[in-house]
Amino acid sequence: MPLLEVVDLHKIYTMGDTEVRALDGVSLSVESGEFIAVMGSSGSGKSTLMNLLGCLDRPTSGHYVLRGERVSDLNRDELANARNRLIGFVFQGFHLLARTSALENVELPLLYAGVSGKERHRRSRKALELVGLGDRMDHHPNQMSGGQQQRVAIARAIVTEPGLLLADEPTGNLDTRNSHEIMGIFQKLSDTGMTIVLVTHESDVAAWARRIVWMRDGHVLSDEPHEPGSPVHPPPIDPGLSLGVP
Amino acid sequence: MNLFETIRVALRAILRNKTRSFLTTLGVVIGVAAVIAMVAIGEGAKAEVEKSFASMGSNLLVIMSGAHRAGGASGGSGSQLTLTWEDLEAIRTEVPSVRLAAAGLRGNAQIVSDEQNWSSQVTGTSPEFFDIRNWPTTDGALFTAVDVEAASKVVVLGQTVAARLFSVGSDPVGQMVRIDNVPFQVVGVLAKKGQSPMGQDYDDAAFVPESTFQRRIRGGLQKFIAGQVHVAATSQAGTTKAEAELRALLRDRHRLAPTAEDDFSIRNLAELASAREESTRTLTTLLASIAFVSLLVGGIGIMNIMLVSVTERTREIGLRMAVGARPRDILAQFLVEAFTLSLGGGAIGIVLGLWAAEWLSAKFQWPMQVSPDIVLLAVGFSAAVGVVFGLYPARKASKLDPIDALRYE
Incomplete structure (x- = not known):
């Protein structure tokens, strides 16, 4: 059984009179331990897909099964619970609580999971040590570099040991050196068996x-295995869809 | 998330913005302080009225000649003399619910001692009067029935008169004073009585035997009583019954037709006291309602700031939801925050209100009385303000969509 499976997923936004088909029939299956990159230009629907996979949003139609649970049928409370237990999320903008120490930021998901204070501390320390911030637990976000902040965010995402780590443009706000550092951590997590999208x-x-999954206009364009480290090329473009593309 | 954690998170949010939190609670602080201070002063005024009526004698009835018309009261009573000495005798002997009765003949007179002179109210009466008014002497003694019989030239002075006529340290008892140029011997000085509910000084008075008053100070008609008749009912509860019996007796003695108006008037002080209390209670209610309005305004201030806070922290709310906060966790967080703000404001308000009441009563000599009820009420009300006015912003926060909240700029 795959870790997660989406079948014929549609997400349609209505803006006034016009319908925007952000996702138009996406099907995808992810096995435990995979390390997947979803690529595509902006507007291709990759962020929408990410939000649906992260249980932050519900599809217009189609279904989504995560660890055997039909997430697309869950209510708001159950979705919150799923986000808490099954998924770790890393954002482009870090989203750390200001004027709050790294340790307390990492503890946040455990707070909503009802974990006791002592256990929260222990697990948060461990997560911070894993991302190499064992010596900066008491620092506040404004005392840290972007790369360090994103590492705190990763620690927060994995502290509940969710099994699935979703990252939406995790290096988008970082320079090359910090990007490399963050990707190194993802690589390390992947090696321990964490599923990463x-x-x-x-x-x-x-x-x-x-x-590597390529998306375009709400469709999956290609879905191919990739040798880590080898260059990434866009898929050969279907002549029918190539209009206007340089 | 359990309640303890929720409170901790709310407290952190409050302390993160100390100045704003303080300004937010200020509305509730002032509201609660106003309620406490106003009610303390109102209750104090009520207690004062009760006390002054009690000092007058709670089972006291006063009968005056002439018709008592509402609105034109003083014009009617006493303007035409109808009460006779025989009426007084009948009141003493024929009305069972009357314990004691005494005439009070009143006039203003110049009282002169060796040292000073002072214009005061001189009352001609009998020894029963002091019993009816529950008014003992501190120095010397009261005049007696024998003095009344003999029309002795003796006088009992109120505290104020004694203080005006005689210097500190000298004993007035035994000394001579002249009242309208007639020499009187001071036989006693009365205990301090204080003020009447209308603010008149009871102690600014002198008392002489009624016979002496008629003979030496104001002549008048011998048959009629030129003043009032003071009556003590057998008990406080009996005043209403006594009033009815007195009315029946006097109407009968004055041979009034059933349709005719009374040619006398009876003031029942117990009734007057309760009417007075009623009016101070109304005042208290009025003051308290104004204060409650300011508490309400304070609540709206909290709501306003909480709404701002929700907007400002939209991204934080989105993040909390993304890591697993349920809508009710967010609701609880903001509700507890509003609750803590208003309850904290309430606590400061109580201290401030008690202090303000203390200060006002010291400054203006207003009596004050703090009842625990009102403190509890103010605390309860401020907590309720927090919940009621915190609910709308908290619900708004909990209904946010996680994605929209995360993307909020």
């Missing part, structure tokens, strides 16, 4: 992944 438009970031 990340969205990016940078080829050298996607190059770390072992499977």
